[in-house]
Amino acid sequence: MTLDRGWRKSTYSGSTDSGTCVEVSLSRDALVRDSKATGSDVLVFSARAWRAFVKAVA
Numbered sequence: 001m002t003l004d005r006g007w008r009k010s011t012y013s014g015s016t017d018s019g020t021c022v023e024v025s026l027s028r029d030a031l032v033r034d035s036k037a038t039g040s041d042v043l044v045f046s047a048r049a050w051r052a053f054v055k056a057v058a
Contacts, residue, residue: 009035026050 005025021035030050032043045053 005031007033007035007038 005027007023007025010022010024023033023035023038025031025033029047030045032045034040
């Protein structure tokens with residue numbers, strides 16, 4: 001499920017691979033994962049929940 005999706009790294013993660021890094025994949029839903037552990041579990045949000053989250057933190 002997560003392998004065939006495009007992932008974007010957070011701009012707040014910086015340019016190095018050693019920092020705290022978060023990636024998101026947006027489609028019908030939103031998947032969030034740790035970019036240093038791409039084979040690990042992901043958080044899954046509905047599109048509506050993701051929009052509410054982004055609005056709340058922006």
